[in-house]
Amino acid sequence: MSRRINLAVIPGDGIGQEVVSQGLKVLRAVLPQDVKLETQEYDFGAKRYHATGETLTDADLEQLKAHDAILLGAIGDPSVPSGVLERGFLLKLRFAFDHHVNLRPSKLLPGVGSPLAGRPEIDFVVVREGTEGPYTGNGGTIRKGTPHEVATEVSVNTAFGVERVVRDAFARAQARPRKKITLVHKNNVLAFAGHLWTNVFNEVAKEFPDVTTDYIHVDAATIYLVTDPGRFDVIVTDNLFGDIITDLAAAVSGGIGVAASGNINPSGEFPSMFEPVHGSAPDIAGQGKADPTATVLSVALLLRHLDYEDEAVRIEEAVAADLGERGETTRTTEEIGDALAVRV
Amino acid sequence: MSRRINLAVIPGDGIGQEVVSQGLKVLRAVLPQDVKLETQEYDFGAKRYHATGETLTDADLEQLKAHDAILLGAIGDPSVPSGVLERGFLLKLRFAFDHHVNLRPSKLLPGVGSPLAGRPEIDFVVVREGTEGPYTGNGGTIRKGTPHEVATEVSVNTAFGVERVVRDAFARAQARPRKKITLVHKNNVLAFAGHLWTNVFNEVAKEFPDVTTDYIHVDAATIYLVTDPGRFDVIVTDNLFGDIITDLAAAVSGGIGVAASGNINPSGEFPSMFEPVHGSAPDIAGQGKADPTATVLSVALLLRHLDYEDEAVRIEEAVAADLGERGETTRTTEEIGDALAVRV
Ligand SMILES: CC(C)[C@H](C(=O)O)[C@@H](O)C(=O)O
Ligand SMILES: CC(C)[C@H](C(=O)O)[C@@H](O)C(=O)O
Numbered sequence: 001m002s003r004r005i006n007l008a009v010i011p012g013d014g015i016g017q018e019v020v021s022q023g024l025k026v027l028r029a030v031l032p033q034d035v036k037l038e039t040q041e042y043d044f045g046a047k048r049y050h051a052t053g054e055t056l057t058d059a060d061l062e063q064l065k066a067h068d069a070i071l072l073g074a075i076g077d078p079s080v081p082s083g084v085l086e087r088g089f090l091l092k093l094r095f096a097f098d099h100h101v102n103l104r105p106s107k108l109l110p111g112v113g114s115p116l117a118g119r120p121e122i123d124f125v126v127v128r129e130g131t132e133g134p135y136t137g138n139g140g141t142i143r144k145g146t147p148h149e150v151a152t153e154v155s156v157n158t159a160f161g162v163e164r165v166v167r168d169a170f171a172r173a174q175a176r177p178r179k180k181i182t183l184v185h186k187n188n189v190l191a192f193a194g195h196l197w198t199n200v201f202n203e204v205a206k207e208f209p210d211v212t213t214d215y216i217h218v219d220a221a222t223i224y225l226v227t228d229p230g231r232f233d234v235i236v237t238d239n240l241f242g243d244i245i246t247d248l249a250a251a252v253s254g255g256i257g258v259a260a261s262g263n264i265n266p267s268g269e270f271p272s273m274f275e276p277v278h279g280s281a282p283d284i285a286g287q288g289k290a291d292p293t294a295t296v297l298s299v300a301l302l303l304r305h306l307d308y309e310d311e312a313v314r315i316e317e318a319v320a321a322d323l324g325e326r327g328e329t330t331r332t333t334e335e336i337g338d339a340l341a342v343r344v
Numbered sequence: 345m346s347r348r349i350n351l352a353v354i355p356g357d358g359i360g361q362e363v364v365s366q367g368l369k370v371l372r373a374v375l376p377q378d379v380k381l382e383t384q385e386y387d388f389g390a391k392r393y394h395a396t397g398e399t400l401t402d403a404d405l406e407q408l409k410a411h412d413a414i415l416l417g418a419i420g421d422p423s424v425p426s427g428v429l430e431r432g433f434l435l436k437l438r439f440a441f442d443h444h445v446n447l448r449p450s451k452l453l454p455g456v457g458s459p460l461a462g463r464p465e466i467d468f469v470v471v472r473e474g475t476e477g478p479y480t481g482n483g484g485t486i487r488k489g490t491p492h493e494v495a496t497e498v499s500v501n502t503a504f505g506v507e508r509v510v511r512d513a514f515a516r517a518q519a520r521p522r523k524k525i526t527l528v529h530k531n532n533v534l535a536f537a538g539h540l541w542t543n544v545f546n547e548v549a550k551e552f553p554d555v556t557t558d559y560i561h562v563d564a565a566t567i568y569l570v571t572d573p574g575r576f577d578v579i580v581t582d583n584l585f586g587d588i589i590t591d592l593a594a595a596v597s598g599g600i601g602v603a604a605s606g607n608i609n610p611s612g613e614f615p616s617m618f619e620p621v622h623g624s625a626p627d628i629a630g631q632g633k634a635d636p637t638a639t640v641l642s643v644a645l646l647l648r649h650l651d652y653e654d655e656a657v658r659i660e661e662a663v664a665a666d667l668g669e670r671g672e673t674t675r676t677t678e679e680i681g682d683a684l685a686v687r688v
Contacts, residue, residue, distance in 0.1 A: 083532040091533065115570045117461045134478075134499065139536045149503040151540040155478065159493040186584070188427040189435070192483045196495040222592035223600070226459045226570060240530070244588060248566035256567070 008067040014280025015290035016073025022292035022337025029341035046077035055088030070273040074280035097270035099263035102128035111324035112254035124232035127169035128242025169236035180233035182214040260297035274302040288332040318343035352411040358624025359634035360417025366636035366681025373685035390421035399432030414617040418624035441614035443607035446472035455668040456598035468576035471513035472586025513580035524577035604641035618646040632676040662687035
């Protein structure tokens with residue numbers, strides 16, 4: 001039986017091309033010979049936007065749909081007004097492909113520097129809702145530009161949307177040794193959404209009696225992330241809170257150089273997308289300075305999603321081993337990619 | 345000429361009474377003899393809620409209005425459903441008295457432990473908007489408790505509300521040696537509110553040509569708060585982002601044991617309220633274990649607001665000196681209060 005992965009590759013802007021090349025190198029190195037890897041590259045990002053004014057068309061979405069998964073480098077460039085590519089490409093894709101499980105693991109690996117004194121143990125995963133909350137673009141502006149302007153943002157939360165991501169997170173917690181899940185919200189102030197989230201969380205909890213549950217307000221969660229990150233195992237939270245705490249989580253667990261993420265459609269109806277948490281870092285683009293580790297770890301998430309569990313683990317072990325030996329040496333993007341490709 | 349401070353005192357719940365007593369002790373010690381301090385205590389909090397079902401009535405507000413300022417310990421108890429006292433008392437008071445400048449300084453003082461490796465220099469102040477954003481209680485729920493429930497939260501932002509807090513923050517930045525201000529928002533995603541905030545910020549900036557401006561997305565701000573907090577001088581941000589980053593800011597700059605805050609109405613139309621950032625900590629209440637330092641520093645903010653600048657500075661210097669000598673010794677709430685009262 002021969003297997004096949006049909007991958008869409010979106011290098012994007014800035015360091016995107018460099019890190020994605022290394023991600024693909026490691027992917028090729030880890031895949032068994034009988035797996036045929038087909039890749040198709042797409043030119044989304046700042047260049048295409050400047051040339052055509054397009055960020056992501058319906059025809060693009062049709063093409064992307066045919067793939068098994070998507071690997072993305074980074075999208076964004078200072079030459080494009082803030083928000084255009086974020087909303088016109090990144091968020092549009094998450095919504096179009098219903099990427100409601102935004103998976104962001106945080107693990108402080110040996111050898112990796114941490115801004116936290118005492119290097120506490122950190123090994124948790126944030127399940128961030130990806131298709132609701134204040135990210136829906138609901139809201140509006142009246143009397144724009146006048147002293148009487150009113151601008152609103154509407155956070156939309158549905159039982160359907162909350163339940164599916166909460167259930168996904170509980171299943172992930174159940175599969176982990178500590179079997180603990182923490183809901184992060186602000187239900188004492190955002191009482192409408194907070195009630196829905198808390199209620200659904202408590203209902204779904206009944207289906208997972210072996211999973212320990214906890215609740216923390218988002219403001220307090222940022223305190224624990226720097227004073228006691230070991231208390232977290234699986235965190236489930238809304239789109240905006242998830243955006244905020246996963247950057248902090250990345251910072252305390254080795255930095256965004258090693259933070260991977262998956263924008264997952266668990267049903268498989270649409271391809272899922274995997275990308276490093278970091279941005280396009282235009283200041284160091286093209287210099288071979290970017291650390292491709294976060295992209296390589298995103299490839300591991302991609303493989304796990306496509307049921308190549310052994311290969312995913314091999315990448316994660318290779319990264320752990322490599323990081324453990326890195327020390328103070330500075331290597332190029334390519335050297336790190338080569339080293340990881342050899343190890344897997 | 346004899347002067348007079350007519351202070352409302354709200355000890356509240358848990359450790360509130362203990363820390364407020366020490367705050368008042370230090371206040372009495374620092375005030376010049378010619379200043380007459382009148383205090384009136386109010387019994388808001390869990391006990392009153394259980395006894396009467398009330399959190400804060402119109403008659404209460406009338407009474408509170410007559411004071412020059414309010415000193416609050418902490419409100420909140422596990423016996424009261426989450427949100428009842430937060431919304432029914434704390435937020436109600438902030439909105440009723442138009443406390444639109446929520447001032448939260450962060451300074452890592454010598455001798456104070458930090459969760460950050462290398463103890464970076466930290467000395468900034470967050471000006472959090474206090475009367476708008478998702479804190480307005482706008483939003484709602486349909487089909488509550490059913491699989492078709494939809495819950496919304498509406499962030500309301502007005503040019504009037506944004507401009508006054510942004511201008512206040514610029515003035516504070518101008519008065520500080522580094523003269524730098526950072527707007528924290530998420531204007532690439534929350535484009536309606538983001539545009540208003542960014543636009544007003546840029547307009548007001550023109551009136552303060554000697555103030556350096558910066559903009560950072562809220563998610564990235566959490567990274568900088570742990571990797572490079574020295575980059576911040578004054579931060580201005582919305583109600584929710586301010587809630588989140590000030591807890592993180594407190595955590596990195598010595599913990600909530602020393603984090604003070606002011607809920608300020610700069611016009612003086614209503615009395616401003618000063619309180620420690622920490623909560624009522626019912627687990628250690630009544631044991632003399634609570635650190636009153638955050639309350640004492642809130643008293644300093646209160647004095648500064650009432651134009652007792654010298655006295656405010658004396659308290660801050662006393663706290664800095666005391667913290668510098670604290671070391672590992674464990675002192676009771678009262679011992680710390682006594683030590684600070686002696687020093688001022
Ligand atoms: C670029 C931006 C739209 C995005 C988000 O807010 O989700 C990013 O911050 C992230 O976390 O993936
Ligand atoms: C208790 C709660 C209502 C409050 C807030 O969210 O503003 C608290 O977290 C704070 O920061 O003062």
